[in-house]
Amino acid sequence: MDDHAKLAELVDTLSRLKPPVLVKPEDTHVCMCGRRVPASVFTMVDTGVMRAVNNVCPDCVEGRREDTKLARIACCTCKAVVARMVPHKDRDGFEFKANHTYHIGQCGACTPGLDKSDIIEKAIYKERMR
Numbered sequence: 157m158d159d160h161a162k163l164a165e166l167v168d169t170l171s172r173l174k175p176p177v178l179v180k181p182e183d184t185h186v187c188m189c190g191r192r193v194p195a196s197v198f199t200m201v202d203t204g205v206m207r208a209v210n211n212v213c214p215d216c217v218e219g220r221r222e223d224t225k226l227a228r229i230a231c232c233t234c235k236a237v238v239a240r241m242v243p244h245k246d247r248d249g250f251e252f253k254a255n256h257t258y259h260i261g262q263c264g265a266c267t268p269g270l271d272k273s274d275i276i277e278k279a280i281y282k283e284r285m286r
Contacts, residue, residue, distance in 0.1 A: 185236070188212050188219035201228065201237065203257040209236040227252040229275065231263040238263045250281045 183195040193213045201210040208230040212219040226240040243254040252258065260273040267273075 185209070185211055187216050188222060188240075189216045191216075201230070201257060203228075203230050203259065205259060206230070206232065206235060208234075208257070211237050224255045226254060228255075228257040230257050230259050231261075231266060231273075232259055232276075233262045233266040238265065246278075248282060248285070250278045 184192045185195050185198065186192050187198075188211060191213060195209060197214055198209050198211060199214070200207045210223065210228070212223050223240070225243075227243050228237045229239040229241065230236065231238045237257070238260070241252055243252050245251045258278070259276045261276065262270060262273055264270050
C-alpha cells in the first residue's frame, strides 16, 4: 500500500469517529483516588493531538505522582483520559512510555457495549512495520 493510500485510510478512519462528548461544568468524574469531583476542577492534558480532561483532582498528590509514572489512554470522543497502563514494550516492539498519552477512537463510556478499542498510535506503528 503506498503512502497516499495509507493516508486516505487514516483520514477515512478519523472521519468515522463519533462527534466529541461535551463535558458540562456540573458533570462529575471519578479521580484516580476514587473521589467523585466536579469535572471543572480537573486539569487538562495536551496530548499533542487534542486537549483532554485528566482525571486527577487538584488535591490528589498521589494521583499526580502516579499519573506521571504511567502511560495515559485518552478517548478521542470523550476528550478525556479513560485509562492508564504500566509502561512496557510489546512483543511487536511498540513501547508504552511513562507520562505519554496514547489515543483510542472511542471507549466504553461513550459507546456502551464496546468490546475493544484499538490504540491509534499502535495501529499506525504496526502499519508502518509492514
